[in-house]
Amino acid sequence: MTTLLIAEHDNASIKDATSKTLTAAAALGADVHVLVAGENAKAAADAAAKLAGVKKVLLADNAAYAHDLAEPLAALIVSLAPSYDAFVAPATSRFKNVMPRVAALLDVMQVSEIIKVVSPDTFERPIYAGNAIQTVKSKDAKKVITVRTSTFAATGEGGSAPVENAAAAADPGLSSFLGEEVAKSDRPELTSAKIIVSGGRAMQSRENFAKYIEPLADKLGAGVGASRAAVDAGYAPNDWQVGQTGKVVAPELYVAIGISGAIQHLAGMKDSKVIVAINKDEDAPIFQVADYGLVADLYQAVPELTDALGKLGK
Template identity: 70%
Template structure:
């Protein structure tokens, strides 16, 4: 029994979500192999080889995988995956784009966003926006699984000494091509992996008022997030959205400012270690999951917090 992980990377380094996925694979048991598919990605493969628990790294370095187009990568994974009992990928935007295609090519059912491993064929996953946990058992020969990174501790990035093996297969579906991308650049930590997150909701009033949160976040070394209501209102871009249809985070500290706490938002942050809620409505649902709550006007409270940091 062996597990194949599709690495999340930028051709130069391995993303943190892959480390959490390695922990899930180790819990399943058997050998753990990591596929690094990209172009000019030898450095990422070398980094993957150092991850504790990884026994082999498969390097598919070709222009066809340069921008990791799902149409091409899925064909490669489906080809290689026939030799594995499990195929895992982090439940990120990229992972969710690739793995359903792999499952279809292998005629297998996908198990989405597991948060715990019970055994090699039994897993836990959240349902109903995280309000219930389902235990799922699969009898598929090849189990195709996305892993919720916040459900598993990160494997050590150093300590492993896996062999790197080149993969000669080149899969180009010929149905898509890379045109361009617009990347959001920030000096703040990446939202999904930040240890501290400060998020704002509809209560912020407008996008300009998010400057209050940016100032506080910069002092805390935190990332800034937002509720879906704030994104839908146009206060901030959608890459800042935390929630069931946004990014799932579990930082050491989550500060929710002007967020009522709709189920959709709670599903994306309630696993945070410490949650602080600031809201003028003492009946707001966010207080049901908060470790600390402050009832009051955020425009009075946030500046006071800023002075204390």
């Protein structure tokens, strides 16, 4: 059995989600090859080759894979399918778009967001917003799997796998790249941040996120998150959303400010090592999962906390 891991990368380096997914792929008990598809992505392929346990890296360097279009990448993976028994990718936004297409083209069922590999054909995955764990056994000859990376430790370096070129597959021509607006930030990405400060609907405006949440996050060197309610209200951008329909995170410290703790949000952050909640409603569900809770007006408590952290840093 040989497994193909499709890498999440930025052409220059491998994302943390890839090294965590490698841990899950290795648990299948098979040789693991890594596919790096992009444009001018040799540096990312070389980084993948250094990950421990990788037997081979396939580099598909072509303009067709430059902009994360799902259809060309799915066609590439399917073209490589005869050589592999399993296809594994992190459950990121990119691969939530790609892997279902791969499963459909191969006429198999996808096993989504696994949190444990029981055996090469049996997996555990959360259902009902994380309130139950489902054990799934796949009888498909070829398995298509996405991994909830927050539950796996990252694989370290120490490998020296060969890098081989992979021929580009025929582009289905179902989509084309028109343009993009990339949000740039000095803050860590949510899925890899060790500390996250999140705000909820109680923030009341985008300006309040900038005034209260972001300064605290900057003091902590943290990523900034938001509940779905805050995103839907336009207080925060979509890529800040934490929850069942957003990003699933498990940082060392998660600070929830003005977040009530709806099931949808808890599903995305309840595996955090330490959870701190600030909310003026003492009956808010967030306090049921919080390690530390402060019942207070966030507009008073958050500036005081930010100032205190500033004094500690001097």
